[in-house]
Amino acid sequence: MSGTFVGMPAFPEAAREAVGNETLRGNLRHATHTIRAKREKAVTEVADWAELREAGKRIKDHTLRHLDRYLQQLEDSVTAAGGIVHWAADAAEANEIVTQLVKMTGESEVVKVKSMATQEIGLNEALEAEGIRAYETDLAELIVQLGKDRPSHILVPAIHRNRGEIRDIFTREMSEWGRPAPEGLTDTPAELAEAARLHLREKFLRAKVGISGANFMVAETGTLVVVESEGNGRMCLTLPETLISVVGIEKIVPTWRDLEVFLQTLPRSSTAERMNPYTSTWTGTTDGDGPSTFHLVLLDNGRTDTLADEVGRQALRCIRCSACLNVCPVYERAGGHAYGSVYPGPIGAILSPQLRGTQSEIDASLPYASSLCGACYEVCPVAIDIPEVLVHLRERVVQGGEVTREGNKVVLRPAKGHAAERAAMRAARWAFTHPAALRTGQRAASRTRRFHPRTLPGPGKAWSGSRDLPPVPAEPFRDWWQRTRGGKGGAE
Amino acid sequence: MRVALFLTCVNDTLYPDTGRAVVKLLTRLGVDVDFPMAQTCCGQAHYNTGYRHEAEPLARHFSDVFGEYEAIVTPSGSCGAMVRELYPRMGERARAEGRGDALAATLAPVVPKTYELTEFLVDVLGVTDVGAYYPHKVTYHPTCHGLRGLGLGDRPRRLLQAVKGLELAELPGADECCGFGGTFALKNADVSAAMGTDKVRNAESTGAEVLCAADNSCLMHIGGTMARLRTGMRPVHIAEILASTEEEPAV
Numbered sequence: 001m002s003g004t005f006v007g008m009p010a011f012p013e014a015a016r017e018a019v020g021n022e023t024l025r026g027n028l029r030h031a032t033h034t035i036r037a038k039r040e041k042a043v044t045e046v047a048d049w050a051e052l053r054e055a056g057k058r059i060k061d062h063t064l065r066h067l068d069r070y071l072q073q074l075e076d077s078v079t080a081a082g083g084i085v086h087w088a089a090d091a092a093e094a095n096e097i098v099t100q101l102v103k104m105t106g107e108s109e110v111v112k113v114k115s116m117a118t119q120e121i122g123l124n125e126a127l128e129a130e131g132i133r134a135y136e137t138d139l140a141e142l143i144v145q146l147g148k149d150r151p152s153h154i155l156v157p158a159i160h161r162n163r164g165e166i167r168d169i170f171t172r173e174m175s176e177w178g179r180p181a182p183e184g185l186t187d188t189p190a191e192l193a194e195a196a197r198l199h200l201r202e203k204f205l206r207a208k209v210g211i212s213g214a215n216f217m218v219a220e221t222g223t224l225v226v227v228e229s230e231g232n233g234r235m236c237l238t239l240p241e242t243l244i245s246v247v248g249i250e251k252i253v254p255t256w257r258d259l260e261v262f263l264q265t266l267p268r269s270s271t272a273e274r275m276n277p278y279t280s281t282w283t284g285t286t287d288g289d290g291p292s293t294f295h296l297v298l299l300d301n302g303r304t305d306t307l308a309d310e311v312g313r314q315a316l317r318c319i320r321c322s323a324c325l326n327v328c329p330v331y332e333r334a335g336g337h338a339y340g341s342v343y344p345g346p347i348g349a350i351l352s353p354q355l356r357g358t359q360s361e362i363d364a365s366l367p368y369a370s371s372l373c374g375a376c377y378e379v380c381p382v383a384i385d386i387p388e389v390l391v392h393l394r395e396r397v398v399q400g401g402e403v404t405r406e407g408n409k410v411v412l413r414p415a416k417g418h419a420a421e422r423a424a425m426r427a428a429r430w431a432f433t434h435p436a437a438l439r440t441g442q443r444a445a446s447r448t449r450r451f452h453p454r455t456l457p458g459p460g461k462a463w464s465g466s467r468d469l470p471p472v473p474a475e476p477f478r479d480w481w482q483r484t485r486g487g488k489g490g491a492e
Numbered sequence: 493m494r495v496a497l498f499l500t501c502v503n504d505t506l507y508p509d510t511g512r513a514v515v516k517l518l519t520r521l522g523v524d525v526d527f528p529m530a531q532t533c534c535g536q537a538h539y540n541t542g543y544r545h546e547a548e549p550l551a552r553h554f555s556d557v558f559g560e561y562e563a564i565v566t567p568s569g570s571c572g573a574m575v576r577e578l579y580p581r582m583g584e585r586a587r588a589e590g591r592g593d594a595l596a597a598t599l600a601p602v603v604p605k606t607y608e609l610t611e612f613l614v615d616v617l618g619v620t621d622v623g624a625y626y627p628h629k630v631t632y633h634p635t636c637h638g639l640r641g642l643g644l645g646d647r648p649r650r651l652l653q654a655v656k657g658l659e660l661a662e663l664p665g666a667d668e669c670c671g672f673g674g675t676f677a678l679k680n681a682d683v684s685a686a687m688g689t690d691k692v693r694n695a696e697s698t699g700a701e702v703l704c705a706a707d708n709s710c711l712m713h714i715g716g717t718m719a720r721l722r723t724g725m726r727p728v729h730i731a732e733i734l735a736s737t738e739e740e741p742a743v
Contacts, residue, residue: 012680019682310588329669333686369680371673371687372540373636388581394542425538429546432501432532433553442505462681467688467716470506477499477508481527486515 008340010365015334024160028332031159035326038272039379045274052265057383059258060317064307070219070252071298077222081284083294088246090301095126097297098211098244102132105242107208113226113233114138115213116154116320117246117299119342120355123211134211135177135203137232139196146173152336152344154322155270160335163187170195178202200232210240210291214247215319216262217296220255223283224296227266227276234280243282243291248299250316262319265381269321302355308404311392315351317382322347324376324386330369339366346376350389357405358397364415367393398422442476449474494524496561498554498606500571500708501533507708513735513742514567514609520735521617525565530557536574541675544582548595551579555602563616564606567731569638569707572608577641579603608638609731610706614647620654625738627657630728631700633691633714635707636669648706648730655733661698665690672713688717696723706730 008014018024043049063070075085088094102110110127112118112134124134124145136145143158144151147169151157158166167187174181179199185191212233214224224245226233237243253259267276285294307313325331325345336344340362341352349370353363367390370376376386396403398421400414414422431437445452449472455464463469495518499511511527518525535550554575558564566572580603583596613619632652638644652660671677671687691714695703703718705711708729715727728742736742 012682015680016682019686025686329671329687330680330683333683367542368676369683371636371669371671371676371680371684373669373673374640375636375667375669378640391540391542391544394540395544396542398542399545421541422543425541425543425546428533429535429538429543429549432535432550435530435532438501438532445505460678462678463716465681466685466720467713468719469716470712472506473508475508477504477511478527478529480508480512482529486519486525486527487512 005340005362008360008362010361011334011338011340011369012365014338014340014362015330015369018335018338019333021335023162024335025333027160027162028335031156032326032332035156035272039269039323039326042268042272042274046264046268052261053381053383055261056265056319056381057317059253059261060382061314063252063254063258064250064313064316067249067252067307070254071249073219073254074217074222074252075298077219078284078296079222081222082286083222083284083296086295086297088297088299088301091121094121094246094297094299094301095123098123098246099127099130099132101242101244101295102127102209103130105209107132109133109135109203109207110209110211111135111137111203111207111236111240112141113210113212113236114141114157114228115211115246116342117213117248118211119151120248121246121299121301123246135200135207137200137203137236138228139193139230139232142196142200143169146170146177148173150337151342153325154320154343154345154347155325156322160337163189163192166192174199204232204235204239207236207240209242209244210236212237212243212245214245214251215266216259217247217252218254218256218259219252221283223256223281225259226278226280227263228278228280229271229273229276231278234278237280237282238290240291242293242295244295244297246297246299248301249303250318266319266321269323269379269381302357304407305404306354309354312350312354312389314384315347315354315389317384318347318351319382320347321381323379323381327375327379328370329373329375330371334369339369341366346370346386346390347384350384350386350393353393357403358393358412358415364397367391367397439476439478443479445472446474446476493562494526495563495565495612496558497525497527498531498534498558498564498566498571499527500566500568502712503567503708506712507729510567510708510729510731513729513731514565516740517622517731517735518565520737521613521619521622523617526561528557528561534571534574536571536578537674539574539578539582544585548582548586551582552595552598555598558605559601561605563612564602565609565612566606567609567706567729568709569608569635569642569644570709572606572611573637573641575606576603608642608644608706610644610648610651611642613651613734620650622651622654622734624655624734624736625657625741626655626733626736627741628702629659629661629698629700630702630704630733631661631663631695631698632666632730633663633670633695633703633705633710634666635705635710638706639667644706651734652704652730656738658733661700663698663703664694670710670714672710674709677713684713685717688713689721692717692721692723692725695725700725702726702728702733704728704730704733
């Protein structure tokens with residue numbers, strides 16, 4: 001994945017700042033609760049939601065199981081329709097391909113449709129390094145780009161910003177990038193949207209190259225699909241002469257019939273709409289209509305390795321709806337940036353350590369960025385059992401084991417910093433398989449209860465920093481039971 | 493009916509009153525309760541922290557201790573979910589790793605016989621009015637593993653609504669996690685505390701004297717936060733409310 005996040009501190013440290021930021025917490029709370037309630041309503045409207053969810057899961061699983069065959073079919077279909085297919089094993093290769101394609105057009109500016117894949121590979125930075133300027137045209141992405149910020153949500157990248165902050169960013173930054181913000185811009189949504197519209201219109205009409213991702217690729221016809229709310233994506237997809245689409249290999253569905261399922265579940269899960277306002281599809285090239293050159297860059301970047309993991313591969317079913325983010329109590333408090341990845345929230349906590357590996361501090365901490373409450377699994381429209389994968393990845397972090405990296409089996413060592421915890425877990429296992437030892441421990445705790453401190457040292461400090469400890473009772477239950485047999489065997 | 497009480501290691505050590513309440517309640521309803529002394533821990537903390545291999549001997553031990561009983565009742569949604577949801581998964585994983593069917597075969601018998609307390613009362617004994625008396629204003633927090641892991645649904649609420657004298661207050665954001673999450677409370681202490689604070693503030697807004705749940709681990713976290721924030725509210729396990737009668741009211 002992108003080098004942008006290298007050196008990020010572990011999740012708990014990154015989250016601490018967000019938890020203490022009242023404005024951020026307020027913005028996040030308001031936004032996530034609003035979307036959450038709307039989604040609930042939109043989903044309840046559909047009588048066969050459970051069946052749709054199961055169908056989505058099955059289609060994705062089937063496709064992933066035969067990914068090689070469907071990718072081959074897609075390549076043939078795209079080529080037959082006049083497109084050109086490129087294969088990229090990793091971020092560097094994908095960036096190199098796209099940069100060369102843009103250079104071949106002789107252009108130094110591109111317009112972009114909001115795309116997770118291009119963020120994942122750090123395409124904008126790669127293009128910038130080669131003197132090519134990429135303009136984000138999705139409203140929220142524009143806010144993030146102008147604010148020299150990072151996206152913090154899959155669907156609502158600027159969810160951490162409120163209207164006042166957005167007005168300030170527009171007023172300060174728009175002139176650097178093109179048409180300045182209108183004089184006396186206020187923070188009303190209509191004025192902010194109009195300022196963005198005028199600013200972006202210039203770019204759409206000038207651009208010769210468009211870059212996009214895709215929500216889906218239909219193998220049978222070689223068709224790509226983008227769903228969006230604003231129509232800015234459609235402008236990028238239809239106006240330029242050259243269109244370059246960078247898409248993760250897991251975005252494929254076999255047929256249009258399969259697509260029908262996701263065009264119902266995606267909008268309801270993400271924006272709580274019955275149907276998204278704009279659904280754009282493009283198949284190769286057509287004379288006199290849309291871009292005359294179309295390139296499809298198929299991105300692996302850790303996906304094949306993830307596919308090799310029996311438990312973790314279900315993360316590849318993800319359709320990036322972000323329902324799991326909006327419902328996650330941890331995301332709500334920690335914010336998207338703390339996850340150190342373009343994929344934040346519960347899905348990011350399982351996807352990033354799989355795509356990038358668990359070696360870095362941030363990636364080793366992500367599987368623990370959850371209380372395992374299960375709300376994410378409940379809302380996931382393709383039934384990804386996120387808690388199951390989190391626990392699976394925790395196992396990888398503390399115990400190491402065999403994983404696939406770049407197509408090869410490698411044995412990982414346990415991540416650093418878990419030695420004391422491992423020792424404690426082993427000691428607890430020993431005590432719990434020796435009931436007499438446990439009992440001795442309980443009795444000792446009861447006997448010394450008057451001397452127990454109100455705060456704890458070491459790892460327990462984090463607990464007693466914000467919570468009072470429960471007092472240890474005078475007698476553990478098992479002693480009472482033995483003495484009284486549940487109130488029958490003696491004096492109580 | 494001879495039923496084994498699986499009290500859980502946390503309750504045994506820190507919340508013996510919950511255990512006594514379960515015994516009192518079930519005995520009152522005509523159930524013959526046994527407490528197998530060799531019981532320890534279901535292994536959930538190990539499993540959920542990533543130590544599946546350390547959790548396996550604990551699961552085996554659990555099956556050895558409880559395998560012979562007709563039913564196993566536990567006053568903990570999360571330990572109940574560990575047995576019912578995760579023991580089968582442990583068996584599957586052992587099989588997938590080429591270790592044969594031994595673990596799955598050992599664990600399988602206890603899985604369908606393990607019930608969370610409210611589930612046992614409603615589904616097995618078929619009662620919702622357990623003859624309890626508890627003259628307090630109570631709000632109910634459905635813990636995550638009870639709610640989503642076991643699918644307890646409205647069983648606990650139905651039991652509470654039938655309690656004489658009890659006034660049930662709706663908890664805003666009831667379905668949201670309190671932020672305990674086992675080792676999560678230690679590993680992500682700041683986020684955990686923020687979640688706990690919001691849960692307590694929501695509970696306070698109901699004007700209830702008591703916050704009740706079917707899991708003492710969550711109550712330990714919520715109660716510890718309540719004490720620190722000086723709310724004056726008390727955390728009480730649902731078993732203690734259901735065991736309380738006019739003759740012997742809970743304090």
